[in-house]
Structures are given as C-alpha cells and as structure tokens.
Amino acid sequence: MPRTVLDRSDAVLALAGVFRRRGFESGSLSVIQRETGIGRGSLYHFFPNGKADMARAVLTLVRAWFDEQVFEPLRTATDAGQAATAMSQEVHKYFDSRERVCLFAAMTLGEEQEAFAAEVHAYFADWVGVLAETLERGGVAKPNAAGLAVDAVAAIQGGLIMTRALDDDAVFSGIVARVNERLLAALR
Amino acid sequence: MPRTVLDRSDAVLALAGVFRRRGFESGSLSVIQRETGIGRGSLYHFFPNGKADMARAVLTLVRAWFDEQVFEPLRTATDAGQAATAMSQEVHKYFDSRERVCLFAAMTLGEEQEAFAAEVHAYFADWVGVLAETLERGGVAKPNAAGLAVDAVAAIQGGLIMTRALDDDAVFSGIVARVNERLLAALR
DNA sequence: GTCTATAAAGCGATAGAC
DNA sequence: GTCTATCGCTTTATAGAC
Numbered sequence: 004m005p006r007t008v009l010d011r012s013d014a015v016l017a018l019a020g021v022f023r024r025r026g027f028e029s030g031s032l033s034v035i036q037r038e039t040g041i042g043r044g045s046l047y048h049f050f051p052n053g054k055a056d057m058a059r060a061v062l063t064l065v066r067a068w069f070d071e072q073v074f075e076p077l078r079t080a081t082d083a084g085q086a087a088t089a090m091s092q093e094v095h096k097y098f099d100s101r102e103r104v105c106l107f108a109a110m111t112l113g114e115e116q117e118a119f120a121a122e123v124h125a126y127f128a129d130w131v132g133v134l135a136e137t138l139e140r141g142g143v144a145k146p147n148a149a150g151l152a153v154d155a156v157a158a159i160q161g162g163l164i165m166t167r168a169l170d171d172d173a174v175f176s177g178i179v180a181r182v183n184e185r186l187l188a189a190l191r
Numbered sequence: 192m193p194r195t196v197l198d199r200s201d202a203v204l205a206l207a208g209v210f211r212r213r214g215f216e217s218g219s220l221s222v223i224q225r226e227t228g229i230g231r232g233s234l235y236h237f238f239p240n241g242k243a244d245m246a247r248a249v250l251t252l253v254r255a256w257f258d259e260q261v262f263e264p265l266r267t268a269t270d271a272g273q274a275a276t277a278m279s280q281e282v283h284k285y286f287d288s289r290e291r292v293c294l295f296a297a298m299t300l301g302e303e304q305e306a307f308a309a310e311v312h313a314y315f316a317d318w319v320g321v322l323a324e325t326l327e328r329g330g331v332a333k334p335n336a337a338g339l340a341v342d343a344v345a346a347i348q349g350g351l352i353m354t355r356a357l358d359d360d361a362v363f364s365g366i367v368a369r370v371n372e373r374l375l376a377a378l379r
Numbered sequence: 380g381t382c383t384a385t386a387a388a389g390c391g392a393t394a395g396a397c
Numbered sequence: 398g399t400c401t402a403t404c405g406c407t408t409t410a411t412a413g414a415c
Contacts, residue, residue, distance in 0.1 A: 007399095009398090010398095025301055025302060026216070026300050026301025026302060027301075028214070028216045028217060028301070029216060029301050029302040031389075031390065031391085032390075032391065032392085033389075033390080041399095042399060042400060042401085043391095043392085043393095043399095043400085043401085044398075044399045044400050044401080045398065045399055045400085047391095047392070047393080048398060048399075049398090053391060053392065054391070054392095104300065107356070108352045108356070109300055111352055111355040111356050112214050112292065112297055112300070112355075113213060113214025113215075113216065113217050114213060114214060114217040116355075120358070123356050124356060124357060124358065126356075127353060127356040127357055128357060131353075150365060150369060153353060153362060153365065153366065154346065154366060154369055156349070156353065157346055157349030157350045157352070157353045157366050158342065158345055158346050158349055159349065160348070160349035160352045160353065161344070161345030161346055161347065161348035161349030161350070161352070162345045162349070164296045164299055164345070164348045164349070164352075165315060165319075165341060165344065165345045165348065167299040167300075167304075168295070168296070168299050168311045168312060168314075168315040169312060169315055169316060170308070170312065174341060177338060177341065178341065178342060178345050181338060181342055195381095197380090198380095219407080219408065219409085220408075220409065220410085221407080221408080229381095230381060230382060230383090231381095231382085231383085231409095231410085231411095232380075232381045232382050232383080233380065233381055233382090235409095235410070235411080236380060236381075237380095241409065241410065242409075
C-alpha cells in the first residue's frame with residue numbers, strides 16, 4: 004500500500020481543483036478523498052475546522068496568486084497600456100488552465116455567500132481599484148477610469164460564464180481580447 | 192390547521208426563489224418546505240423525479256420569461272436602438288427584482304453542469320443570437336455584431352457577479368447602462 | 380392534493396491505532 | 398502524518414393514511 008506523505012500546500016492545490024470541478028458543496032469529503040487520494044485523517048490534520056478551513060485556504064491561495072501576478076504588476080506599472088495587456092494575458096492564461104472557473108465568483112452564490120463575503124468583496128474591490136488607478140495614471144479621467152475598470156472585471160467574469168455555457172474556449176479568448184482593446188483605446 | 196391547496200405553477204415560482212437565495216444544492220427539501228410552506232408530499236406530487244424535476248421546471252419558467260420579454264421583442268424589432276434599450280431595461284428590472292441571480296449562469300458550476308448543459312447552452316446561444324441579428328439589421332457588420340452581442344451578455348452576467356460581490360446595486364445598474372451605450376454607439 | 384412517518388444513503392466530523 | 402471505523406445528523410425519496 005503506497006503511503007504518500009504530503010504537506011498542506013499540496014492538499015490546498017488538490018482541493019482547489021476539486022472545488023473548481025465540482026463546486027464547493029458537491030465537493031464532499033468522499034469525492035475529495037477519491038479525486039485527490041488524500042484521506043480523511045490527513046484532511047482534518049491539515050484543516051482542523053473541516054470544509055470551512057479548506058475553502059478559506061483555497062481562496063487564500065488564489066488571492067495570493069492574483070496579488071503577485073496581477074495586482075502588484077498593475078500597481079507598479081509605469082506604462083498603463085503595457086500593464087493592461089499584461090493583465091489580460093495573465094488572466095487569460097490563469098483561467099484557461101483552471102477549468103475556466105473563478106472560485107471567488109462561485110462564492111457569491113448559495114450558502115457560502117455570507118461566510119466569505121469579506122474575502123470576496125476585497126478580491127473584486129482590490130482588482131477594480133488597482134486597475135482604475137492604473138488607468139488614471141495613464142491619463143484616463145477618474146469617473147471614466149472607475150467605470151472602465153468595473154466593466155473590464157465584469158466582462159472577464161461574464162466571459163467565464165459564457166465560455167462554460169457555450170462550451171467554447173474561443174468565447175473567453177475573444178472577450179478578453181476585446182476587453183484589452185477597450186482599455187488600450189481609452190488610454191490612447 | 193390551514194391546508195393550502197395550490198397548483199404546480201405556484202410551486203415553481205416558490206422554488207425559483209429558494210434556488211436563487213440558497214443555490215440549487217443547498218436548497219434542500221427541508222429548506223424548501225420551511226420557506227415555501229409546501230410539504231414533501233406536494234413537492235413529490237408535482238415533481239415525481241424530485242429535485243431534478245424541480246430544477247428543470249424552474250429553468251423552463253425563466254426561459255419562457257426571456258423568450259417573451261427579451262428574445263421575441265428583439266426578433267421583431269424594427270428599430271434596433273430602441274430594441275437594445277428595451278432589452279437593457281427589461282433585464283435590469285428582471286434581475287433587480289430577483290436577488291441579482293441568473294439561474295442559468297448558476298447551472299454552469301458544480302454538479303448540475305452536465306445535467307442541464309443543453310438548456311444552458313440554448314439560453315445563452317439564443318440570447319446572443321437574437322441580439323447579434325438585431326444589431327445586423329441595425330447596420331452593424333456581421334463579425335462586429337457577433338462580438339458586440341457576446342460582450343453585452345457577458346457584461347450583464349459579470350455585472351450580476353460584481354454587484355453581489357460588492358453588495359452594491361449601483362454596480363449592476365451602471366454596467367447595464369454602459370452596455371446599452373456601447374450597443375447604441377455601434378448602431379450610430 | 381396534502382400529510383406524516385420512515386427507509387436508505389450520504390454527509391461532515393471525531394477517535395484512536397499505527 | 399495517515400489510516401480506518403464509527404458517531405450523529407441530514408439528505409432525497411417513498412409509502413400509505415386522509
């Protein structure tokens with residue numbers, strides 16, 4: 004019997020996959036155990052408070068990735084147009100390789116809503132915030148920048164829904180490309 | 192003991208509310224019974240195949256509403272600009288009074304995904320399709336119209352996510368208003 | 380058409396051996 | 398750190414009286 008020993012971060016990574024594929028509620032411990040090969044014992048060793056801890060850990064991982072790869076580059080960018088294009092590319096790559104599911108968006112539905120409202124709010128508010136500031140530094144007027152930023156993030160999130168619904172990866176690619184075009188046009 | 196007798200359509204309406212508030216999976220029979228006052232017996236009388244039947248009935252109701260209030264007006268419109276504005280208004284009113292949740296979008300996540308893939312695909316494909324045709328009749332070039340239509344529906348869906356996440360109704364209103372502006376600008 | 384009781388299965392969580 | 402067995406509860410679904 005192969006007894007694989009792993010650490011918490013391996014578990015978090017595996018959990019993210021399960022939650023993306025099955026949803027948070029349907030991702031039962033039996034399913035998690037089956038699909039990740041991690042037993043109940045290990046799971047409760049890493050996450051003493053059970054599923055709530057698991058969800059929180061996964062959201063923290065996603066949040067950290069966006070902080071590093073998306074938010075921070077936007078914050079420190081000198082060229083707003085280049086920064087916008089980089090964001091589009093990173094976001095496209097990210098969701099393309101992760102079942103086209105945003106776990107923060109998934110948390111705006113159903114039971115979990117209240118439990119993670121603060122984290123979900125912060126994720127989207129920060130994303131819109133740093134993007135709007137980048138656009139302002141690029142010369143876009145403040146109220147305009149705010150609307151443009153909300154629209155861009157909303158388009159990406161809606162794009163994920165549409166690409167899953169229509170079962171067509173090109174839908175998401177097209178939407179992200181046009182989001183980038185609109186951002187560049189506003190900066191011109 | 193008040194024994195209220197109702198028909199299936201009353202039940203469907205009540206179920207739609209529960210599923211929007213709690214999500215499809217968390218909307219357990221106990222919750223449904225408590226929040227709608229409809230007992231197990233009645234529920235299985237109306238929906239012999241249980242929750243799957245309930246979900247299908249609710250999606251059918253939503254679909255019928257959109258056919259009547261959104262798709263058909265677009266199909267028969269003579270003025271594309273007026274039609275686009277009417278769509279924006281109807282959609283805004285609809286989701287504003289229904290917990291800002293699109294049940295078809297919710298079905299692109301988790302377990303139910305495969306079970307309702309066909310209905311979900313049809314809903315979004317038809318919406319995008321009729322909107323694109325309306326734009327073409329209004330003088331927008333074909334490939335342009337297609338992109339514009341996908342972007343509009345995606346923006347609305349993303350707008351619902353953002354307005355729930357940021358817990359701010361104005362976010363959705365703003366996004367719908369700007370969607371309408373972009374459609375009108377393309378028709379100009 | 381509605382009710383209650385109940386069956387059968389699955390859930391999250393815990394305990395204790397290793 | 399991992400495993401298995403098990404507890405207590407809730408779930409969907411059914412049966413049968415009214």
